[in-house]
Amino acid sequence: MSLALSLSRAWAYRGFILSSVRRELRSRYSGSLLGISWAVIQPFSLIVLYSVVFSNIMRPLLADHDAPIAYTVYLCAGLLSWNLHSELLSRCVGIFVHNGNLLKKVSFPKLTLPAIAILVALFNFAIIMLIFQGLLLVIGYFPGWVALAALPVIAILVTFSVGLGLLGATINVFYRDVEHLLAMVLQFWFWFTPIVYTLRILPDWVADLLVFNPMVPIVVAMQDIFLDARQPHWPSLLYPLGLAVLFLGLGLLAYRRLGDDIVDEL
Amino acid sequence: MGHIRATHLGKAYKRYPHRWGRAAEWLGLGCHHTPHWVLHDINLDIAPGEAVGIIGLNGAGKSTLLKLITGTSRPTCGQVEVGGRVSALLELGIGFHPEFTGRQNVWNAARLAGLEPAQIQACMPDIQAFADIGDYLDQPVRTYSSGMQVRLAFAVATATRPDVLVVDEALAVGDVFFQQKCFERIQAFREQGTTLLFVSHAMSTVYTLCDRALLLEGGHVTCDDEPRRVIDLYNARLASQGAQGELQVATGGEGDAPVGSYGNDQARITGVEILHNEQPVHALPADSEVTVRITAAFQAPVADPHVGLQVRDRRGEILYMTHTHGQGLRIGPVSAGAVVQVDYRFRASLIPGDYTLTVGIADQAMPGGHVRRSLVRRQDAAGFTLTRNLDAPHWDGLCNLAPTCRIQRINEGSPASG
Numbered sequence: 001m002s003l004a005l006s007l008s009r010a011w012a013y014r015g016f017i018l019s020s021v022r023r024e025l026r027s028r029y030s031g032s033l034l035g036i037s038w039a040v041i042q043p044f045s046l047i048v049l050y051s052v053v054f055s056n057i058m059r060p061l062l063a064d065h066d067a068p069i070a071y072t073v074y075l076c077a078g079l080l081s082w083n084l085h086s087e088l089l090s091r092c093v094g095i096f097v098h099n100g101n102l103l104k105k106v107s108f109p110k111l112t113l114p115a116i117a118i119l120v121a122l123f124n125f126a127i128i129m130l131i132f133q134g135l136l137l138v139i140g141y142f143p144g145w146v147a148l149a150a151l152p153v154i155a156i157l158v159t160f161s162v163g164l165g166l167l168g169a170t171i172n173v174f175y176r177d178v179e180h181l182l183a184m185v186l187q188f189w190f191w192f193t194p195i196v197y198t199l200r201i202l203p204d205w206v207a208d209l210l211v212f213n214p215m216v217p218i219v220v221a222m223q224d225i226f227l228d229a230r231q232p233h234w235p236s237l238l239y240p241l242g243l244a245v246l247f248l249g250l251g252l253l254a255y256r257r258l259g260d261d262i263v264d265e266l
Numbered sequence: 267m268g269h270i271r272a273t274h275l276g277k278a279y280k281r282y283p284h285r286w287g288r289a290a291e292w293l294g295l296g297c298h299h300t301p302h303w304v305l306h307d308i309n310l311d312i313a314p315g316e317a318v319g320i321i322g323l324n325g326a327g328k329s330t331l332l333k334l335i336t337g338t339s340r341p342t343c344g345q346v347e348v349g350g351r352v353s354a355l356l357e358l359g360i361g362f363h364p365e366f367t368g369r370q371n372v373w374n375a376a377r378l379a380g381l382e383p384a385q386i387q388a389c390m391p392d393i394q395a396f397a398d399i400g401d402y403l404d405q406p407v408r409t410y411s412s413g414m415q416v417r418l419a420f421a422v423a424t425a426t427r428p429d430v431l432v433v434d435e436a437l438a439v440g441d442v443f444f445q446q447k448c449f450e451r452i453q454a455f456r457e458q459g460t461t462l463l464f465v466s467h468a469m470s471t472v473y474t475l476c477d478r479a480l481l482l483e484g485g486h487v488t489c490d491d492e493p494r495r496v497i498d499l500y501n502a503r504l505a506s507q508g509a510q511g512e513l514q515v516a517t518g519g520e521g522d523a524p525v526g527s528y529g530n531d532q533a534r535i536t537g538v539e540i541l542h543n544e545q546p547v548h549a550l551p552a553d554s555e556v557t558v559r560i561t562a563a564f565q566a567p568v569a570d571p572h573v574g575l576q577v578r579d580r581r582g583e584i585l586y587m588t589h590t591h592g593q594g595l596r597i598g599p600v601s602a603g604a605v606v607q608v609d610y611r612f613r614a615s616l617i618p619g620d621y622t623l624t625v626g627i628a629d630q631a632m633p634g635g636h637v638r639r640s641l642v643r644r645q646d647a648a649g650f651t652l653t654r655n656l657d658a659p660h661w662d663g664l665c666n667l668a669p670t671c672r673i674q675r676i677n678e679g680s681p682a683s684g
Contacts, residue, residue, distance in 0.1 A: 015377055015382065015383075016377040019373060019383070020374065022379075023374070027366070027370070035660035100359050101363070103361070104338060104356070105354070105356045105360055105361035106354075106361045106375070106378050107354075175285075175288075176287070263279065264279055
């Protein structure tokens with residue numbers, strides 16, 4: 001089945017995608033007492049925690065920023081982007097296995113499932129980003145028009161995470177190890193990305209290793225935008241962009257080649 | 267709309283000798299799997315509005331065939347073409363999510379079936395009424411019994427009339443009232459032109475619903491005919507499984523014994539006679555005495571032979587069956603050359619019509635009225651016609667319960683007020 005055909009079949013199911021997104025958002029937030037605030041409480045409690053623990057150590061390392069809130073802004077810019085990456089990746093990787101019951105019994109385009117996961121993750125991200133912008137306005141850190149530069153950065157991030165996630169999702173059907181591995185990899189990956197700390201505190205040899213991590217330029221770009229109110233260093237984003245395209249291609253290729261075997265294996 | 271056409275359809279699952287075989291194949295390191303064929307060269311042509319039952323033992327490939335037809339699984343070779351909208355209940359469900367409520371699942375399934383929100387809204391009262399699960403509709407599906415899940419699944423799958431309805435075993439879970447309701451709905455759809463594909467182990471359902479049946483054996487369609495002949499063959503295969511040596515099962519070819527007969531060289535049925543007033547007859551009045559005389563001849567010693575009888579109606583449904591062991595009798599050991607005659611004398615308490623008799627010989631009684639090994643079976647060895655008996659009380663239905671009827675006038679009322 002050609003890719004264009006499977007995408008157009010998925011488009012025909014947009015009604016199903018939208019109602020699933022709506023249901024998932026509703027069930028995620030209406031089942032609990034605090035509802036939608038959980039989407040905010042979780043990341044912000046982490047931010048408060050890291051701020052309290054690391055603020056005094058890290059602040060001197062943020063050049064030209066003396067305000068005590070600077071480290072928190074730095075943290076938000078990195079952590080919120082990382083959370084989007086980690087949510088997209090972990091949701092995508094399990095998507096076929098967790099919906100096995102449905103895939104085995106109903107014939108529908110399988111690509112609708114990752115589409116639902118992506119839309120839900122993006123919706124959550126949009127809410128939290130809006131709150132973040134509000135916070136920046138209040139504390140006088142709002143970067144102005146340059147905030148729009150975050151959109152292409154996020155687009156690269158989403159492409160990268162979804163491509164890797166789709167590749168993982170297909171392999172995960174045949175080797176469930178992927179899912180277990182992912183939880184561990186995400187832990188290490190988080191600490192090998194300058195989110196809580198700054199690149200400057202790293203010894204040179206570790207910093208040299210980090211150039212291979214495609215999340216570094218993305219996170220740094222977000223920090224540039226929101227802490228320093230300046231355009232990201234665009235050429236540095238070519239590496240994650242290249243990887244994003246590569247993984248999306250590989251993910252779609254794996255899906256195309258193995259898509260028919262998925263239901264047989266579930 | 268509603269046709270199903272399969273040409274040279276085949277399905278093989280990939281089997282890998284070790285876990286890493288698949289990964290090696292992905293990396294282009296040669297072919298590591300062996301195909302495990304579950305369906306071979308299936309050719310089908312089902313016309314719109316036909317109702318086709320698929321029968322066969324577990325593992326014969328029934329569910330796989332349905333999956334290929336509904337499109338959840340892809341064929342390894344050949345093609346399948348289905349016209350129009352397909353609604354399917356595969357493996358007892360339509361993919362409900364256990365954590366979502368029944369109502370959310372209904373929406374989910376209906377959207378997947380291509381219904382618009384307004385249509386779903388309009389169908390909801392009907393789905394609710396048909397599933398009849400009350401407040402459970404707003405509870406998570408994980409709290410449902412399997413019967414409730416099937417009720418809801420069937421209600422959703424048939425909320426709007428599909429061009430093809432595929433039902434895999436689903437109805438076996440529901441209670442008898444729900445089954446009735448489902449049958450009525452299926453019948454109504456059929457009258458409007460829906461094609462039905464139906465997998466069941468309940469043969470009576472296949473008789474009732476289908477006008478054609480397929481027998482799947484080891485991934486091949488071995489019989490494609492009217493339900494009666496296919497079911498006879500299937501039953502014969504089942505019964506002959508416990509038999510000694512190879513049994514030749516007749517498949518209804520030219521000059522062959524009726525479909526479903528089989529035998530070996532240990533015993534033979536040499537005669538089946540129907541007697542009424544000590545005279546051989548072909549027709550007799552309903553509700554009168556009849557004797558079925560079966561003659562069995564043995565070519566080899568048999569330790570514990572038993573002779574059995576089935577009465578079947580015109581559609582092939584078994585109305586009554588028993589054997590000498592079931593009647594608490596014992597023939598005793600027989601040696602080669604022995605001939606045994608067994609008489610079954612009963613009142614033909616059946617409605618007027620045509621009936622056939624299937625007779626068989628088995629060896630070794632088992633507790634609970636069963637026999638261990640079937641030796642010979644003669645499908646439809648004899649037949650008789652029951653005519654209307656004007657002397658007997660009039661009745662209708664399946665069996666004569668021969669009631670005693672009493673009338674009591676409790677209150678006479680007053681003629682003036684009427």
